[in-house]
Amino acid sequence: xxxxxxxxxxxxxxxxxxxxxxxxxxxxxxxxxxxxxxxxxxxxxxxxxxxxxxxxxxxxxxxxxxxxxxxxxxxxxxxxxxxxxxxxxxxxxxxxxxxxxxxxxxxxxxxxxxxxxxxxxxxxxxxxxxxxxxxxxxxxxxxxxxxxxxxxxxxxxxxxxxxxxxxxxxxxxxxxxxxxxxxxxxxxxxxxxxxxxxxxxxxxxxxxxxxxxxxxxxxxxxxxxxxxxxxxxxxxxxxxxxxxxxxxxxxxxxxxxxxxxxxxxxxxxxxxxxxxxxxxxxxxxxxxxxxxxxxxxxxxxx
Numbered sequence: 292x293x294x295x296x297x298x299x300x301x302x303x304x305x306x307x308x309x310x311x312x313x314x315x316x317x318x319x320x321x322x323x324x325x326x327x328x329x330x331x332x333x334x335x336x337x338x339x340x341x342x343x344x345x346x347x348x349x350x351x352x353x354x355x356x357x358x359x360x361x362x363x364x365x366x367x368x369x370x371x372x373x374x375x376x377x378x379x380x381x382x383x384x385x386x387x388x389x390x391x392x393x394x395x396x397x398x399x400x401x402x403x404x405x406x407x408x409x410x411x412x413x414x415x416x417x418x419x420x421x422x423x424x425x426x427x428x429x430x431x432x433x434x435x436x437x438x439x440x441x442x443x444x445x446x447x448x449x450x451x452x453x454x455x456x457x458x459x460x461x462x463x464x465x466x467x468x469x470x471x472x473x474x475x476x477x478x479x480x481x482x483x484x485x486x487x488x489x490x491x492x493x494x495x496x497x498x499x500x501x502x503x504x505x506x507x508x509x510x511x512x513x514x515x516x517x518x519x520x521x522x523x524x525x526x527x528x529x530x531x532x533x534x535x536x537x538x539x540x541x542x543x544x545x546x547x548x549x550x551x552x553x554x555x556x557x558x559x560x561x562x563x564x565x566x567x568x569x570x571x572x573x574x575x576x577x578x579x580x581x582x583x584x585x586x587x588x589x590x591x592x593x
Contacts, residue, residue: 295572298565302558309554315380316547322432323468323540329433330465330533337530340523344481347512347519358513359451360520363480368455370404370424371395372446372478372528374462374535375412377428384463384471384542385411388535391473392461396421404455406445408532424449432536436529443525450479462531463538469545471538478527481520 293301356362373392375385389412396403404422407413413426425445430438446458458479464472 293564293568295565295568298561298568302561302565305554305557305561309551309558312547312550312554316544316551319540319544319547323537323544325433326533326537326540327465330530330537333526333530333533337526340519340526344516344519344523347516358516358520360447360479360524361481363482364453364456366401366456368402368404369399370406370446370449370455370458371475372406372408372442372458372460372531373412373416374460374531375407375409376535376539377410377430379411380546381539381543382546384539385409387471387473388412388461388463389415391475392416393419395459395461395475406442408442430532430536432540434529434532434536436525439525439529439532443521443528446478446528447521447524460528460531462535465534465537465541468541471542476531479524481523 371392373388375388379385392405392412402422404424405416407416407423407426408428408430410428413423413428416423425442427442449455450458457477459475460478461473461475464474466472
């Protein structure tokens, strides 16, 4: 059995860890709430952008080709954008996204290249010797659209240049604090007729295209599409990153709460062990005193 000093030291150490995990739980809860607010703030913009996009796409003249970002091509190479965190201590959050990405890679009939966002996904895929065409780390907890532009630029340029024929996203869809769902959605090509497989589907599936009304566009619908489609692609990535950030903070909050509860339970067990050890020590001392007194009494009687 451990000594009283060792048990007391362990109790102090566990209490200190518990204080840290409780502080991390509070910080994660605050950051998660801010991330949720950001997701809600961009929802109206996403709905209106999709409405405008579908109307513009329908303005194609007879014989005019679809915009390149709307064209469905035969698949030869697929790119998967993997959104993970830079840090751990968030339960199975990163692990679940990586497993979803691995399932996608192994199930694909075509070569899959990767764009990794986050250190955890990058490190794992490098360990597996996967083909990583670009990597991004240190995304802020409160990202701006400009922070997402380089990621979107790699995906859009590669698609337009024909280096890959489809771009998909794997990220964690935030359901609630206790539930985050790893999800794979298509990013490019943008297919207005297949909303359910498009990234941000949960925000745009209920959006109805505007009534068939003739509008005069300046300079022309095609030129506006050239601006709108890349922006909408950026928005899809931005929304997915916000979902992942909220999911990561939610997972971290739950993990730290569980760690705090475990620390409290361990302190109780160690306190009980400490009391038992102290009681045993006191009993032994009493027995030593009683034995000594008995020996002294016997010595005097003789």
